[in-house]
Amino acid sequence: MAFITRCCTSALPSRRLLVWLLTCCLGLVGVARAENAELAALRVERADDGLFLTARVDFRLSPVVEDALHKGIAVHFVAEAEVMRERWYWYDQKAASAHRYMRVAYQPLTRRWRLNTSSEPLVNAGLGVSLAQNYDSLEEVIAAVQRIGRWKIAEPAELSGSGRHMLRFRFRLDGSQLPRTLQLGSVGQPDWVVSVERRIDLTQELGR
Structure with a gap:
């Protein structure tokens, strides 16, 4: 009887550890994951001409990034939206995807800041067609x-069909x-x- 009591007692930490691991796994599959940033708002709107996304991301640049910007080094940000259609018989199908590329740079001559925005990657050699x-x-x-205000991420036809859609x-x-030298460091x-x-149904x- 004493042996059974010791065995059950020693199993408690393992059970607690298992519960803790399961909780962590569930947390990883949750609706949001963030590093040094917070998604303060996210809203989607379906209209006759497509699906639109509005969002606000709160973050604070580190002193290192601010120093690089003030020295004339451009910093790029990317927003990505992907709509997936769930399929019970196969892998989920990508219904639509959109990218928003943003380039922040300091203009020493005018002492002003410039923001270039485009749906295509912005490279230093040429900014192409950008706002x-x-x-x-x-x-x-x-x-x-x-x-990000009313960003079109999908066409109406891309949202047709049955099944659940995930964003x-x-x-x-x-x-x-x-x-390149700054990338290495x-x-x-x-x-x-x-x-x-963030992932939402x-x-x-x-x-709603």
Whole structure:
């Protein structure tokens, strides 16, 4: 009898550990994951001409990133939206995807900040077709980066068909666009990490 009591007692930590691991796993499959950023608002709207997303991402740049910006190094941000259609018989199908590329740079001659926004990647060699806006301060331009207003992420035809639709939204600082020498020093450094992700049941959200 004493042996049985000791055995059950020793099993308690293992059971608690199992419960803790399961809780962590459930947390990883939750609706949101963030690093150095917070998704303060996320709203989707379905209209006759497509699906639109509005969001606000709150984050604060580290002193290292601010110093790089003031030295004339452009910093890139990327917003990604992906609509998936669930299929019980196979892998989920990608119904639609959209990207929003943003480039923040300081203009020494005018002492102003420029934000270029495009649906295509922005490279230093050429900004291509992009919307350019100027701001008087770093705070103002970052506030503009943090707000995404009525961004079209899917066409009406892409949302047709049966089945549940899921939305994956991600916002991040794109370190791959930094100068090569700076990339080597910034890889894995928390000062250069700005990332937030959320997944929502789009069918349920639009059905409210």
